[in-house]
Amino acid sequence: MAASLVLVINCGSSSIKFALVDTADGEFPLHGMAERLNSPQAVIHWVIGDQRRDVALPDGDHKAALAALLPHVQEFAGDRLVAIGHRVVHGGEAFTEACVVDAAAHRAISAAAALAPLHNPANLLGIDAAAALFPALPQVAVFDTAFHQTLPPHAYRYALPEALYTEQGVRRYGFHGTSHNYVTARAAAMQGVPVDASAWLSAHLGNGCSTCAVLNGRSVDTSMGFTPLEGLVMGTRSGDVDPNLHGFLARELGWDLERIDSLLNRESGLLGLSGLSNDMRTLEQARADGHAGATLAIEVFCYRLAKSLAALACALPRLDGLVFTGGIGENSVLVRERTVAHLQLFNLRLDAERNRRCVGGTSGPIQADGSAAILVVPTNEELQIAMETRACVQAMAA
Template sequence: MSKLILVLNCGSSSLKGAVLNTENSEVLLSCLGEKLGLPDAYITFKVDGQKEKVDLSAQPDHTGAVGAMLDKLKAMGLDSQVGAIGHRVVSGGELYSDSVLINDDVIAAIEKCIPLAPLHNPANLLGIRAAQNIFEGLPNVAVFDTAFHQTMPEHAYTYAVPRKLYRDLGLRRYGFHGTSYRFVSEEAARFLGKDVHNLRLVVAHLGNGASVAAIKNGQSVDTSMGITPLEGLVMGTRAGDIDASVYEFLADNLNLSVKEITNLLNKQSGLLGISELSSDCRTIEEESLNGHAGAILALEIFSYRLAKYVASMAVAAGGIDALVFTGGIGENSDIIRTKVLNYCEFLGMNVDAEANLAARFGNAGIITTADSKVVSVVIPTNEELMIAQDTARLSGL
């Protein structure tokens, strides 16, 4: 068997991992480490549909979780076949427009970008250091969420604030979900039988974190997220676009600090805040069908805001040949897709109800009628495979 790739995606208290064979895209092992940093930390492995939970109390951190992965690979007889490790890194700022082999300079650059992703980059560094320690000698590759969006033109990424703030602090729009957009744009072109370098796509990556991007001729030309993943669409717990004066308003009326307001907008808003019910789209859809007013409103706002962004991204792309839905919500919510396409009917998209219902649970498919002027398609994303392919390429496997 060819050398395998280990893919790591680390959060502050979690670790998602997968071992892939890039030749056939097979996932041989996946795992999720949770409650890292707490005494009751654990990791759950999944192999051939079977799950196994392993206690990490002896070393309840990222290093312990990666060590448990090595133990599992040894038990499966696969440890010697892992040839390299790929890491999802949220922000590379303006420093990287492609994935890169990790060395001391790259680690320093990721540290430099911490102010641009204070919740994510420190966790990504924990995963890198854990992998270097546990899998000593193997090459590590950083795959940046921001890299794909480095092709955005200056007029798309520049905020209308004093230019000195950009020059001195790097205050600009960076965008995220770039690895997903890169995979999905290429896959959508293949699925539609088109050349991605001659295609105007608007892609909606919808999950607990949600964004939309304009991809023209294979390159990102605009996206909804900004300097952080808070800007843009309504999300599971994030407010998305909001008047910046809300900070002063809440500080004056509720005596909240900047940090507390940022926490409110990131973790207490979005679908959760509107519905006063849940951040989980599945729960909200179910309750909306039962007549829950907050759930009904949350779905409508989510869909309406997305539809407005679809139209604006068509401007950025110079037109629209296809609207692509991806991510957990984008791939599975026929209700939201229907709402968005109905709002976008003026652009020439007419939903095919039967096809839309069929395009769920990992099934790609066109969801517009044959007479639609613009096609809409569901394409499942696979960020892990994209990371693994980049890692194999850069490590020479």
């Protein structure tokens, strides 16, 4: 039997999501999450086959969590483990596709940490720990930003002095690339059109949210920019605000950059608008109960989402359809309904019953008859990372 298993690792600053993925059939024989690492409450949650278990790992770090993971991976994988694929948030302009992590790639990922200080160092922790535990296996980095490296200059450049781009790398990079890549390819397959001859608008909606215009399988514009703060209203992120807001808050309230950064990234978005929660499920229930803040938050979220999708349509010569994905995109009947209501100019209209059916992992078309295609496509970033990892290893061996 050909080797087909890839261990996918997604390291955060205090957590690790992991999955053993069979790239032959897309199954996950093992997956789970280690959380609260480097604390007395560190724990690993496992799903192994049809069994669930929790393993305490007091004060365990990334290496300890991965060391606990190793025996279970070996049990399931045997000699079928091909490689370990790592989600890396930021590749800057150095990476346009997945790559085996050698010394040069390691340095480049480290250098990009200035652009993603909360993410890349954690991603490197996972790479280093896995390399120590699996020294014979290729470590492959799959970048959130790589899919968007096909953006043309007129889409990725800011109207700022040239030196800020050439010397500091200040440009639009985009994120959620793995998800947008996966769901638009699935959408093309569902509609029976070739990926390389298709045109999609994609909305990845979760606690972090972004939109993307994908033409012939390539990203041509996206809503997130230099950082994941740009673009849509999100769970706790403001999305787009007037750049002069920083100056106003500094002058009028005496706020420093750290305080303003906290406001825009952790206190705004759905949470800030509603004064209640960053969770769309909570807000939808509160809206049904007449909560004014929740109602406003949902309306702003959907209008700004529709506005972004309409703007990104400028990058496409035609539209094969709109894709909703992510926790909100896959499950919120209301958000899809309110968003599409703002997009009638694009001949987009929902079928209410189809829309209601597509929740909880159910995919499919939700458009009304005569409308352009609107699809709900559950994302599967772990599978996409695994497939790119395997392809990278096969290319290396060729």
